[in-house]
Amino acid sequence: MSKTMTGAKMVVQALIDQGVDVVFGYPGGAVLPIYDELFQQEKIKHVLVRHEQAAVHAAEGYARSTGKPGVALVTSGPGATNAVTGLTDALMDSIPIIVLTGQVPTFMIGSDAFQEADTVGITRPCTKHNWLVKDTEKLSATLHEAFHVALSGRPGPVLIDIPKDVQFATGTYTEARQVETHYNPQVKGDLAMITELAKAMETAKRPVFYTGGGVINSGTAASQLLRELVAATGFPITSTLMGLGAYPASGDNWLGMLGMHGLYEANMAMHDCDLMINIGARFDDRITGRIDAFSPRSKKAHIDIDASSINKVVHADFPILGDVAHVLEDLLNVWKARGRKTNTEGLAKWWGQIKEWRAVDCLKFTQQGKIIKPQYALERLEALTKKHDRYICTEVGQHQMWAAQYLGFEDPNRWMTSGGLGTMGYGFPASIGVQMAHPDALVINVAGEASWLMNMQELGTAMQYRLPVKQFILNNERLGMVRQWQELLHGERYSSSWSESLPDFVKLAEAFGAKGILCSDPDTLDDAIMEMLTHKGPVLFDCLVEKHENCFPMIPSGKPHNEMLLGDASTKDAIQAGGAVLV
Amino acid sequence: MSPLKIKKGSTSHSAYDLRPSYSDTVERHTLAVLVENEPGVLARVIGLFAGRGYNIESLTVAEVDHQGHRSRITIVTTGTPQIIIQIKAQLGRIIDVHKVNDLTVEGPSVERELGLFKVAGKGEHRVEALRLADIFRANVVDSTLESFVFEITGTPEKIDAFADLMRPLGLQEVARTGVAALSRGAV
Ligand SMILES: Cc1cc2nc3c(=O)[nH]c(=O)nc-3n(C[C@H](O)[C@H](O)[C@H](O)COP(=O)(O)OP(=O)(O)OC[C@H]3O[C@@H](n4cnc5c(N)ncnc54)[C@H](O)[C@@H]3O)c2cc1C
Ligand SMILES: Cc1ncc(C[n+]2csc(CCOP(=O)(O)OP(=O)(O)O)c2C)c(N)n1
Numbered sequence: 001m002s003k004t005m006t007g008a009k010m011v012v013q014a015l016i017d018q019g020v021d022v023v024f025g026y027p028g029g030a031v032l033p034i035y036d037e038l039f040q041q042e043k044i045k046h047v048l049v050r051h052e053q054a055a056v057h058a059a060e061g062y063a064r065s066t067g068k069p070g071v072a073l074v075t076s077g078p079g080a081t082n083a084v085t086g087l088t089d090a091l092m093d094s095i096p097i098i099v100l101t102g103q104v105p106t107f108m109i110g111s112d113a114f115q116e117a118d119t120v121g122i123t124r125p126c127t128k129h130n131w132l133v134k135d136t137e138k139l140s141a142t143l144h145e146a147f148h149v150a151l152s153g154r155p156g157p158v159l160i161d162i163p164k165d166v167q168f169a170t171g172t173y174t175e176a177r178q179v180e181t182h183y184n185p186q187v188k189g190d191l192a193m194i195t196e197l198a199k200a201m202e203t204a205k206r207p208v209f210y211t212g213g214g215v216i217n218s219g220t221a222a223s224q225l226l227r228e229l230v231a232a233t234g235f236p237i238t239s240t241l242m243g244l245g246a247y248p249a250s251g252d253n254w255l256g257m258l259g260m261h262g263l264y265e266a267n268m269a270m271h272d273c274d275l276m277i278n279i280g281a282r283f284d285d286r287i288t289g290r291i292d293a294f295s296p297r298s299k300k301a302h303i304d305i306d307a308s309s310i311n312k313v314v315h316a317d318f319p320i321l322g323d324v325a326h327v328l329e330d331l332l333n334v335w336k337a338r339g340r341k342t343n344t345e346g347l348a349k350w351w352g353q354i355k356e357w358r359a360v361d362c363l364k365f366t367q368q369g370k371i372i373k374p375q376y377a378l379e380r381l382e383a384l385t386k387k388h389d390r391y392i393c394t395e396v397g398q399h400q401m402w403a404a405q406y407l408g409f410e411d412p413n414r415w416m417t418s419g420g421l422g423t424m425g426y427g428f429p430a431s432i433g434v435q436m437a438h439p440d441a442l443v444i445n446v447a448g449e450a451s452w453l454m455n456m457q458e459l460g461t462a463m464q465y466r467l468p469v470k471q472f473i474l475n476n477e478r479l480g481m482v483r484q485w486q487e488l489l490h491g492e493r494y495s496s497s498w499s500e501s502l503p504d505f506v507k508l509a510e511a512f513g514a515k516g517i518l519c520s521d522p523d524t525l526d527d528a529i530m531e532m533l534t535h536k537g538p539v540l541f542d543c544l545v546e547k548h549e550n551c552f553p554m555i556p557s558g559k560p561h562n563e564m565l566l567g568d569a570s571t572k573d574a575i576q577a578g579g580a581v582l583v
Numbered sequence: 584m585s586p587l588k589i590k591k592g593s594t595s596h597s598a599y600d601l602r603p604s605y606s607d608t609v610e611r612h613t614l615a616v617l618v619e620n621e622p623g624v625l626a627r628v629i630g631l632f633a634g635r636g637y638n639i640e641s642l643t644v645a646e647v648d649h650q651g652h653r654s655r656i657t658i659v660t661t662g663t664p665q666i667i668i669q670i671k672a673q674l675g676r677i678i679d680v681h682k683v684n685d686l687t688v689e690g691p692s693v694e695r696e697l698g699l700f701k702v703a704g705k706g707e708h709r710v711e712a713l714r715l716a717d718i719f720r721a722n723v724v725d726s727t728l729e730s731f732v733f734e735i736t737g738t739p740e741k742i743d744a745f746a747d748l749m750r751p752l753g754l755q756e757v758a759r760t761g762v763a764a765l766s767r768g769a770v
Contacts, residue, residue, distance in 0.1 A: 120623060121626070124623065124626060124627060125630055125634050129678040132623075149678055154676075182619075182681065183678055306676065307672040307675060307676075308672035308673050308675070308676055311665070311668060311669075312669060
C-alpha cells in the first residue's frame with residue numbers, strides 16, 4: 001500500500017523511520033512547511049539552537065556520543081552558509097550527520113531569489129555527498145539513501161537541499177527497505193593479507209598498535225575486539241586524538257596519545273618500532289612529523305575502510321581495506337588458529353625500553369604558589385569526575401591538548417573534539433548535542449576562553465532545554481596555542497594573541513539565568529569543582545589559570561618523533577634516558 | 584636562554600611545513616570513469632581535481648548508456664605514481680562513481696580524438712592545405728572560396744602534428760573533443 005503525503009511530511013516520516021529522536025535546527029522561510037510538520041507530531045524533539053553552526057556541531061556531538069547519525073535542519077541562504085563550518089568539521093573527522101536545508105522554489109532557482117544560495121555547489125567539497133531534490137516523488141528515497149551514505153563505509157556528513165515547492169507538493173512515500181543503492185563499501189578485509197600481518201606479529205620484536213578514529217567509527221564491537229587483541233598479544237598501544245577511549249586509559253598496555261602533543265613513550269615507541277599496526281588512523285601530519293624520518297625502521301600495516309587513506313601519506317607494507325571490527329575479528333581468529341605466537345623475548349626487551357621512556361614522566365608538572373596551572377585544574381577535574389557517567393567535549397587549543405593528556409578515557413564515544421579541522425567554537429554546541437542524547441550523564445566541555453566565546457550564544461539553548469552542561473573554561477586570557485607558537489617560533493612577537501575585553505563570565509552566565517563560578521585559587525579548586533558538579537543546571541566555570549604555560553611534550557613541525565620538546569621539568573631526565581636527541 | 588633551545592625568531596618551522604617524499608617521475612595516464620549521470624557529477628569530478636591540485640590534460644564526457652543512465656568520463660591526467668594512485672582512489676570515493684579504470688596500466692588501449700580545423704588562404708597555401716589534409720585523411724566538412732573546415736580523427740599526437748602543419752597555411756580556429764579511449768580486445 002503506497003502512502004501519499006506532502007514533501008514536508010515525508011521529511012518528518014523518513015526521520016522517524018530512520019529512528020531519529022532529535023533534530024537540531026533553526027527555522028526560516030524556506031523550511032517553514034517542515035517546521036509546521038514538526039510542530040504537529042511528538043516523536044521527534046526539535047532543539048532550537050542560536051546559530052546554525054551550533055546546530056551542526058550539536059548534531060556531531062550527538063552522533064559521536066551515540067554512534068547514531070545526527071540531524072540538523074536549517075533554512076536556505078544564510079542558514080545553509082552558516083552550516084558550512086560544521087559540515088567541513090564533520091567531513092574531516094568522519095562524523096555521520098544529515099543536514100537538511102531549505103531552498104527557494106524550483107521555479108526560482110537561479111534567479112538570485114531572496115535567500116537563495118547555491119547550497120549544493122557551496123557544500124559539494126565539504127560533504128561526503130549532497131543532493132538537490134527537485135521532485136517530491138524522489139524525496140523520501142533520497143532521504144533514506146542519505147542516511148545510508150552517511151553511515152556506510154567511511155562515515156561523513158551529507159546534505160539534502162529541499163526547495164520549498166517540493167515540500168508543499170504531494171508524492172508517494174517510499175519506505176527505506178524499497179530503496180536500492182549501489183553504494184556498498186567493502187567491509188571484509190583480504191584474508192591473505194590478514195594472514196601476512198598475523199605472521200609478522202608472531203616475529204615482531206618491537207610491535208606497536210597505532211589506533212585512530214576509525215576504531216570509534218567502526219562501533220563498540222571494534223573496541224571490544226581491539227582490547228581482546230591487545231590483551232592476547234601483549235603489544236603496546238597508542239592512539240590518535242580521535243581514537244581516545246577505544247582502548248582504556250587504565251589498561252596495562254596503554255602508552256597514551258601520540259603525535260605533536262603526544263606522550264614521549266608513545267612517540268618513541270612509534271619511532272623505534274619494527275612493526276607498526278595502524279588500525280583506523282590516517283597518518284595525519286600531526287602524527288608523522290617529517291615523513292622521511294617517520295618510524296624509519298618499521299614495517300607498516302594499515303587497516304582502513306577508505307582506499308584513499310591507504311598509501312596516501314605513508315607506504316603500507318600490509319594494506320588491508322576493510323572495516324576495523326570485521327578485520328580485527330579475522331585477524332584474531334587467524335592469529336589464534338596459528339597458535340597464538342609472539343616473540344616473547346623480543347617483547348620483554350621492548351617493554352623494558354618502554355618502561356625507561358615512561359620513567360621520563362613527560363606530563364610531570366609542579367603546582368606551586370597561588371596560581372592554578374591548567375594541568376592541575378584538569379588533574380583535579382579528572383580525580384573528581386572519573387567515577388561519573390562522563391562525556392567530555394573540548395574546544396580547540398592548548399586546553400584541548402591538556403584535556404587529551406590529563407583526562408583518562410575508559411570507553412569509546414566519550415570524547416568529542418574537533419581534530420581534523422580544529423574548529424574553535426565546536427565544544428559548547430557539541431556538549432549540547434551530547435547532553436540531549438544522554439540526559440542523565442555528566443557532560444563537560446573543557447574550553448579556552450577564546451574558543452568558548454565563538455559560540456557563547458548557545459547558553460540560551462542550554463537554558464531553554466535545561467541541559468546541565470558544564471562549561472569548564474581554562475581562562476589564560478590568551479589565544480594560548482597561538483601565543484605558544486609565537487613564543488617558540490616567531491621570536492616572542494605576540495601579534496594579536498591576547499583575549500582583550502573579556503566578559504565577566506559569572507555575570508554572563510547569570511544574564512542567561514545560568515550559574516557562574518569563578519575560581520583562581522588552587523586551594524579552593526576542589527570545592528569549586530564540586531559546586532559545579534552538584535549544581536543541577538548549566539554552569540559556566542571560569543577557571544583563571546597561569547597565562548603563559550606551554551603545552552608539552554611537543555614535536556615541532558617538520559621534526560622527527562625522537563626530536564621532541566619536553567617541559568622544563570623533564571628535559572634533563574629525558575636526555576639521561578638515552579636514545580632521544582632533544583632539540 | 585629558553586630551555587627549549589629553539590632558535591628564536593625563526594619562521595621556517597611553519598605548522599604546515601610538510602615534506603612529502605614522493606617519487607618524482609611524472610606519468611601520463613588515461614582514466615575511464617563510469618558514473619551515474621546525475622546533475623553535478625561532472626562538477627564533483629572536476630572539483631576533486633581542482634581542490635586537490637591534480638592536473639587535467641583532457642576530459643571528455645557523454646552518456647553512454649541511456650537506459651542505465653550512465654556516463655563515461657575519460658580523463659587524461661599527469662602525476663607521480665603516488666598521485667595517480669591517489670587520484671584513482673579519490674575518484675572511487677565519489678558516491679556517483681561506479682568504476683574507475685586506468686587504461687594506461689590495464690593493458691593495451693586505443694585513444695582517439697576528433698579535431699575541427701578552420702584554415703583560410705588562397706593560391707598555393709590552399710592547395711597545400713588540401714594536399715596535407717588528404718595525407719592525414721582529414722575530411723573537408725565546410726568550404727568557401729577562402730576557407731576550409733577540416734575534420735580529423737586520430738590520436739592526440741596525430742592531431743597535434745596536423746595542427747603544426749596547418750599553422751603556416753592560415754590556421755584560424757581549432758576545436759578538439761578531447762580523448763575518448765577503450766581497452767583493446769574483449770572485456
Ligand atoms: C591543536 C591541535 C593539535 C593536535 N595535535 C594532535 C596530536 O598531538 N596527536 C594526535 O593524534 N592528533 C592531534 N590532532 C588531531 C589531528 O589533527 C587529526 O585530527 C588526528 O590525528 C586524526 O586522527 P586519526 O588518524 O585517528 O583519523 P580520523 O580523522 O579519525 O580518521 C579515521 C580514519 O579511519 C578510517 N575509518 C573510518 N571508519 C572506519 C572503519 N569503520 N573501519 C576502518 N577504517 C575506518 C578513515 O577512513 C580514516 O582514514 C590535533 C588537532 C588540533 C586541533
Ligand atoms: C575558528 C578558528 N579560528 C582560528 C583558529 C586558530 N587557533 C587555534 S588555537 C587558537 C587559540 C585558542 O585559544 P583558547 O580557546 O583561549 O584556548 P587556549 O589555547 O588558550 O587553551 C586559535 C586562534 C582555530 N583553530 N579555529
